Amino acid sequence: MLEAMLKNAQAAQKEWALSHTQVRNDALEQMIHLVRRDQDKILSANRRDLDAASELPKALANRLALSPEGLSKLLQGLKVVIDQPDPLGTGMGQRTLPNGLSIEAIRVPLGTIGLIFESRPGVAIEAVALALKAGNAMILRSGHEAKGTVAAIVACWQEALTKTGFRADLVQQILDPDRKYVDALLHLRGLDLLIPRGGPALIQKVVAEATVPVIETGVGNCHVYVDRQADLDMAVNIVINAKVSNPAVCNAAETVLVHQDIAEQLLPELAKALSAQGVQLHADSRALSLVPGAVLATNEDFAKEYLSLDLAVRVVANIDEAIAHIEQYGTKHSETIVTNDYSQGERFLKMVDAAAVYINASTRFTDGYQFGFGGEVGISTQKLHARGPMGLEALTTWKWVGRGHGQIRS
Template sequence: MEFRDQALAARDAAQVLAVTPTGVKNAALHAMADALLACTEAILAANAEDVRTAEANGTSASLIDRLRLTPERIGGMADGLRQMAGLADPVGDVVRGWTADNGLRIRQVRVPFGVIGIIYEARPNVTADAGGICLKSGNAALLRGSSSTYASNLAVVEALHQGLRAVGLPETAVQLVAGPREVTDVMMTARGLVDLLIPRGGAGLINHVVQGSTVPVIETGTGNCHLYVDVDADLDVAYAIMLNAKTQRPSVCNALETLLVHRDVADAFLPRALRGLDEAGVTVHGDERTARVSKAVVPVEEGDFEEEWLSLDLSVKVVHSLDEAISHIRRYTSGHSETIVTDSRTAADRFVAAVDAAAVLVNASSRFVDGGEFGFGAEIGISTQKLHARGPMALLEMTSTKYVVEGNGQVRA
């Protein structure tokens, strides 16, 4: 099917979804989750094909990790859809309402956008998450995954279609957009057919979509995430958070990429931290002070502080003060997630107020910055822009509003 035909079908489906009762949408989400589990074998077989091709093409280990599905990850996709079914439906919520002096009753009400296009790389779990979030928020989804995950995405979408059919909703509510690379550019300029675009992937993809789209875009961003160990930090807490944030899953956007340590705790913290990182297979790119602690440290280069490593690599720097840490973060942050470990309320409040990011954490791992961990069921991505949506984007962020005005014959003088 040509993209224009898909987009027109999506617009028709969006009109259906806009007035679909919550109970039907929830039933569809449960049916989609059931279908994912029932189709696990077929999805894994398709995914294995994509992984083999990626390995043969020399794809990086971090991207292959994002691409790879397991029974547990498919189970997680199904769980996300079920959790979404248990969440409140935002459509129809009254954001605010009042009665004007002339008696007009005015309400601002949440409504779907209509047709949402998601352009993304690797991570076939996004296919289920995005399809489910769009459905629950009353939107039709046009899913443009990368060619490297086509077989996986197709298998996932076929399972989602089984769930939609089971409750009588149109399959065109969730569509996979295939075709050559040029189709992405067609999608980006389909103003009037697509209401919103969301890119999810590396900086190259995001910049291409943001700079080339005539369709409105919500920008998701890369994750150059920092952890600052303050002079008043509990060093045991700092150590545990550091290891979790860096090593629990290094290939994702909320993983730790730069460690900043206050100079007054560096002698106590760095030897243990570097040993733990080395045992976990992490390559440390450290400044001069850090390099004096261990011969395993690779001398840091200026460009390293800009890196979203997405691997077992970590930039480390010793700073003289909280203000220096904040200045470093301001210079290099991608606006995703920034963390301080401290027992000082004053330091924590200063850090939270001064650091500009979608999420700022105090004494907790940045790995928690995730739609599922926030209780959203799933997410379409982490927005690092400042308009409309910021942070994990889930149901509320996939709605706009309209004003409903009711009167009894008033006319304007």
């Protein structure tokens, strides 16, 4: 089955890659119209998925749920993608060799991309939009809990493509919930790229077992380090936003590191503000007496991506200890420092190895929509081929083009 899907996707993608920018934008415009037309059908499918997945943990149920407002935001993201410049055919700079041969690197599509994701059906809108605009085909494998919602969305994509004069095979969904198809995708020879979006278990399985190219995404053990010269009100606001605004996403903060010189002043106020939001604190021995209601943190707590209203807290001696902690426990996703000391802020930016690093800002900004991409296919935490939120350019590769007039190599 997957071999046939891949063959059909490859054939469709060859035609699609040659299409004009306006044609690809027209397909996205069609998608906006069709999702609006079928909004009730998509939301009904989502309600059925939610009813069938009543045993899901709250964090995953929140990811699964779609609302009219959520769909509207996703369609706004499509408009952003439409308005972005087409990356295809853009060059890295033409050069002419001494023998007169002109060479240039130009951006071309990756080809056919597989996307394995769990309970967030909106991925089937934002990720597919970016992949199509960049000239690619997509094969989707959602979690079984989101299958009905994703099927309703894929039906809109396929209608949008056929209305634009292209093959529906550009966007396909693996409907069979059997896990053997996940394993088959990991070894689907000819698939140009496989992207996993989900929990640590899924991502680690794909990275460890796949024999096709993979981009590792999204496990987010993110930190907020509050330096000794921080604005404490700013620090509280940033931590609250980074933890509470949406605790079930990969860019939410999971640990706060506090400089020992300000711990007695900051931690009681921070704990009070977090407690009012229902956050359970897991504090190290130095922080425990300063944080009412906290439990003693273990090493496992500092390594955990909670995806819930839990937050680890540690007091550190200085910025070097904070950076060492992040190096030990972080997942190279998003890290931030709160400080009014410019030199310390710049040191943090240079020393911390992560896809996104901030001064005086929430980790929640690591997001394709926030970065102006109109969404993302995933947030890459590796260094090749892409890093951070993956927009249009991350879904292309280079082709070297030479133009000569009879040159031969001596």
